[in-house]
Amino acid sequence: MPPHPAPAPQPTPEPTDPLTAELVVDVAAAVTPAISPDGRLVAHGVVANGGKGGRPHGSIWVTAADGSTAPHRLTDGTARDLAPKWAPDSASLFFTSDREEQGTAQLQRIRLDGGEDIAEAEALTSWRGGICDHLPLFDGRTVALLAEDEPTAEDERREAECDDAKVWGRHLPPTRLRLLDLETGVLRTVDGLGDRHVVGLVQRPDGGPLAVLSWSTPELDPGVMTAELHVVDPHSASVHDLGPVGIEAQSPAWWHHDGVWHLAHLAVTPEHLVGGLAVIDTVPPASGPAVGHRDLTAGMSVSPSELVQVADGPPLALFADGLDTALYRLHPESLRFHQVSAAPGMLAGLTASRGGETVALLASTAYEPKNVHAGPTGGPLVRLSDTMPELRRIRWGVQERLHYQASDGVQLDGLLILPAGRSRDNGPFPLVTLVHGGPYYRYADEFALNAIDCGQWLATAGYAVFLPNPRGGSGHGHEFAAVVAGAVGGDEWTDILSGIDLLVAQGVADPERLGISGWSHGGFIAAWAAARTDRFKAAMMGAGISDWGMQAGTGDWGLLDAALGGSTGWEGPGPHVHDRHSPISYASGIRTPVLILHGEEDTNVPLGQAIHFHRALRHFGVEHELVVYPREGHGLDERAHQLDALRRIRAWYDRWL
Template sequence: MTAAEAQVNAELLVNCAMAQPPAISPDGALVAYAVSLPGPNGGRSSQLWLSPSDGSSPPLAAAPGVPCQHPRWAPDSASLLFRSLGQLNRIRTDGTDGGVPEALTDWQAGIVDYRPLADGKTVVLLAEDEPEDEPDKADAPGRGDPIVWAEQGPGARLRLLDLGTRELRVVDGLGDRHVVEVSQRPDGGPLAVISWAHPDSDPGAFTAELHLVDPATAEVRGLGRLELEAGSPTWWRAKDSWHLAYLALTPPGPVGGRAVLDIAIPAIGPAGEHRNLTAGMTACPTELVQISDGAPLALFADGLDTAIHRLDADTGSFRHVSTSRGRLTSLTASHTAGPVAALVSTAHVPMDVHAGPARGPLLRLSDTRPELRGFSWGSQERLCYRADDGLGLDGLLILPPGRTRADGPFPLVTLVHGGPYDRWADEFNNSYFAPAQWLATAGYAVFLPNPRGGEGHGHAFAAAVAGRVGLEEWTDIVTGIDLLTAEGVADPDRLGIGGWSHGGFMAAWAVGQTDRFKGALMGAGISDWGMQAATGEQGALEAGLGGSHGWEGPGPHRHDELSPISYASRIRTPVLIVHGEDDTNVPLGQSVFFHRALRRFGVDHEFVVYPREGHGLVEPGHRIDVLHRTRDWFDRCLSDS
């Protein structure tokens, strides 16, 4: 047992403080953020913190004892709003209220989201209607409580809160449409509102529309349909008119990279065409940030790193500002985009709040996990290699602490990321679903490949898996494993593979294609693409990956060729299957189906279901169990004895 293994334990990795997305004040002076803390009985609490953006003094706790989520600043930077237990609260940053927050709402249904408006007197709220009283069961004896899907509620409505009178009025002109996001024009003009016809992502994401709402009169003006997965409406001023940019799947979808699309918003008449401002870029936009005085900022996944770009208002194209090593997310900017703040993680440093000029460098403000700095972590090496067809690929290699390539070959576990439109960045990869350093402390080398289908290499790279999951992306992974084996890093007789979500699919796919792996982990993975299209949250989008729904006519269908369940009779590799009981993204039936097939063919496997859990595990005990179970499984399967 190494010294690092003796120190690092699963409880330490799970029961930890975590920095939440920051909000920088409009004047750029202060950064507000919440820190999530482990609480009693496996729960979590949160604490609001304020820090000077230049780090000139230590952060100070605000509103002690009051749970805090999603802080946002009033336009004058004098007060801060945040959600607490589903309600909206406000606190003054000059201390004149004694640090005691003022409750602004008492809405039984809870506030889904909110945006302070430029007038400083109004806040936009997204909230469902208050629940109605239960019907008198005596009026309908024996009828029970059936759920009629066509009669589900309208979801979140757009409401305007007057901070002076506390009057709350609904914007009726949107009807029963489910409001997804809102952004006000920086000069205090209309609201850009994205809505869906239904709260569920399928069909909601396919029915996205854009509206303009006058906050004074609540008058609504429809501007038509938006592209798939439209979000982050962001205003900017061009020479001719106001424009609105937004993030969406690159048309026509439903599989591919994200793009920044843009439309001109004339004073009257229809909106202009939707232009793709990121066409041809090899980096992929992940966030758009509206700037009150100037053009928007944007984050781009750029290989293993993250870049900040700014829109050039004259050319309508993005210009590179800076690149941060690893992952940068939750970008927030001041009124002029002078100072910015974000969450940042690098190879051996977990996510914390950083701030500074957009051109860099960013200074760390929060220090949520100082205990991790005393440990020995495995080296994290960047990999660049080429697929069989010459396509450039990247990934990461983590070696056991204190070891080098010369100490190989090592037992190698390949962890495949989810999505598939996601990526491994050069960040601290040590969660229950990405336990790279956790495995490294036990003596494993860990390979984190970024095969085609992921983000960070442009639209064409991401769209290559449409109707082809498990094909070229699988050979991309195998090529990396073969390279590490040929270089003496990986022991070819002690190979394991695992992943969660799409990574779980790839693990299930792998063991049906080859016997070279001695153990596999299928976490919340897909075994049948037709069933996923039928029961998953994003059915039509999943069908784009699997190639068919199943309703096209008698099979076999394309998705049958691409489903791991179709190859279950070939499997000889021991498989650990883990899944949340209440998962609606990838329903539990996917793992049940695979478990039954493995049981039918006598394959050594273990099937673990976590009650009360969805697609991501929340309860600390379950996360700790996954970490232990994962390492124990690979210890058993990849042992050299």
């Protein structure tokens, strides 16, 4: 097996600096690596707090892929400079920035001459609708852009006069495919896609057509269930429709074998609304819709998470494998993926040189935050960025891997973080269980520290923290993930209890001092725990679901949430399946104090879920607190809100545990 990325340092044995909420919130994070087509350079973004309005800002950096030079900052970080992508000749770098108008991204370009002197960024667009995404094409003269329509004079009049009634179904503007001529600055729209909402694209490596993914509407429901593939000629702008593809389709990738071009993409395993992602492949015909879509990952016990094309050969893919991540390559003869290398913890953001011989990505292990690494496809990888060196001065809790059995014998995994400076021999400890969202997500053996994934924040305050990977998540194949369909709060819940019982039996967890937290689907589980047992002395429900029927009717994901909850409210007078899976149905029995945190503008899990639960708890006299964050969606972006959440969560457990 090729070597792993450079080993992460172990926890600092003696404390040097205290962990403050400000340090958690203000650390800089490396994002979106992009390796140049010639494999020599790697660009990446760095996101940090402190921008205008307390929101994060971004800067663009570049360094040698072999680590021979230190990272060099190309932009000053006063705006949101993000999404670096290379020109095909590796001589210039494109990125998006809102430096001209806050909140409206435009395409920028920086030319590199191979030396230390870097030219100023030049603005390439002034599109009033803003640029959502971009792809430099292989001809070197064109950049494909995804952008909404510019507002018309009538749109501006209506906004100025508050004549802004929204007709549902037409209230969200679609993102259209547009082609920018770099020489003339002319931007033309590909009209053959009609009003479909474009969500992804990639160009065939020989400079041929674009593969384009689109939805019928920008709305998640039904958008993600109406995905179609198209082949677009970038010269004539002609469109060849390949027809429908899978739910949550993403990451199209061309590949070539025996004179035939294939087109693969990621999507939920066919014929399932809920389940693991799969790599789906087809051969685009010369005309008409594509047929013969094939699942290239059927039966695998690992879960594909990213798919990347290369010029000369089959695609590369990252696979979630339990607590770790592996890099795979498709074998063109067997049409099966074979492992190329593996790494402990989390790999993400895969990008490959044109020929696929060199890769760059983000890697994180137990005590090392995500940083950019690069090297040969088979390894070893060299760390190129070091955005958070100050974190090495903190004494962290020891992070252990857990492997255990569910009550029915299914093999499970997770993580345990011990209180900082303590060992198992010092137990039992107050234990907080942090449940991940999704549910199609996982905890990898990585370093995670933010207002939502706050395990080490609690560990430095004396708590043991359990991070379980119950059924419904990724990393163990499709069947493991599909179990929760129509049965949330079932096997996934008993999987979590089995882990807690193990930690109690081992003397790690004090059974009289148990807490539970989660965000999104994890927030649902936290509410479910309070509703189904009195074992927990405190709970934190972050942006969580209390009523699955309401969620199916009002949340962004609609029918996909109905597939999790088991039914919708419009199926008759009931009782409904979703009522059995909703914490609100059992509110009369809740005795656990509950802290409820929610973004006021959350459309994924609307604020009504929190208010509904709050009113039920108030009715039954349950100790609780509802905190609503203005301007926030499904997560927390503003610095002050992140600080408040960290302090409030810790104070809640200090009070009750």
